[in-house]
Amino acid sequence: MFGLPQSTELNRQLPKKSIYSKFRLNTADRVRFDADIRKLTIIGEISPATVNIEAGENVTAFYVILVSLRTQDYDEKNIVLLSKLINQSMLFALEYEGKARLAVFCTKLLQAKWVPVKELKIKLIGLNLDAVWENIIIQVGNVEMEKGNTLEEQLAIDEEREKLRRQIERLERRARSEKQPRRKLEMVQQVKRLKSELSSLIKGE
Known part of the structure; x- marks a missing residue:
């Protein structure tokens, strides 16, 4: 399945009751979990x-x-809760009405784009499982590795860049609607500082 060797295939149901028990989910959390997830199946072991x-x-x-x-x-x-269920590395194939996407947790939840189920492929690239797993994270998260960075460092840098972009967008929206000239100027100056900080992160300075 998903382009993996037949030797890796499993068909082992993962009961939702085991998740409720392990994390001691209350009734409301169980209802929310069940509203999202119909069934869990371990389909492959690498x-x-x-x-x-x-x-x-x-x-x-x-x-x-x-x-x-x-x-x-x-x-x-x-x-994210599922990623904490078993003390093992886990790759999720999320499936809904003929479409699927890969997801993996590495400091945060990374998710690939939705594609037709038949087009979803899991590529095993690397000389050992450390390298294979790192390459899967890079594939799923569409991570662009920069020279000299480890995967963890790159993810942290990308997260900081995204955080700065969100701050800039919020401030720019507020500045456009701000009526007081002095307050508007302060916001514009703050945006300028954040853009300079973002530029330095992009250049790797």
Whole structure:
């Protein structure tokens, strides 16, 4: 499935009751989880026993979980919750009405674009499972690695850039509607400082 070798295939149901029990979800949380997620299935195990790839120092195996959704407008917190269920690296294939997307948690939830289920492919690239897992995160998150950065460093830089962009957009909207000239000028100056900071981050200074 999803272009993975047949040797990796599993078909193991993951009962939602086990999630409710492990995290001691209250009734409201259970209702929200169930409203988003119809069924969970472990569909793949990537390990030296199933593929001709050596274990890494940090990643000795990872699992592919098919998440059958009830809605495309799901709460991302429910997917983050799943990532904490098992002390293993997990790649999620989210599926809804003939469309699918990959998702993985690495400091934050990273998600690929929706594509038709038949077009979704999981690429195993790397000499060991550490490299394979890192490349999957890069693929799913569409991460552009910059010279000299580790994946964790790159994700942190990207997050800071995105945070600055959101701040700039909010301030620019407020500045456009601000009536007091002095306050408007302060906002414009603040935007200028933030843009300078963002420019430095982009240039890697």
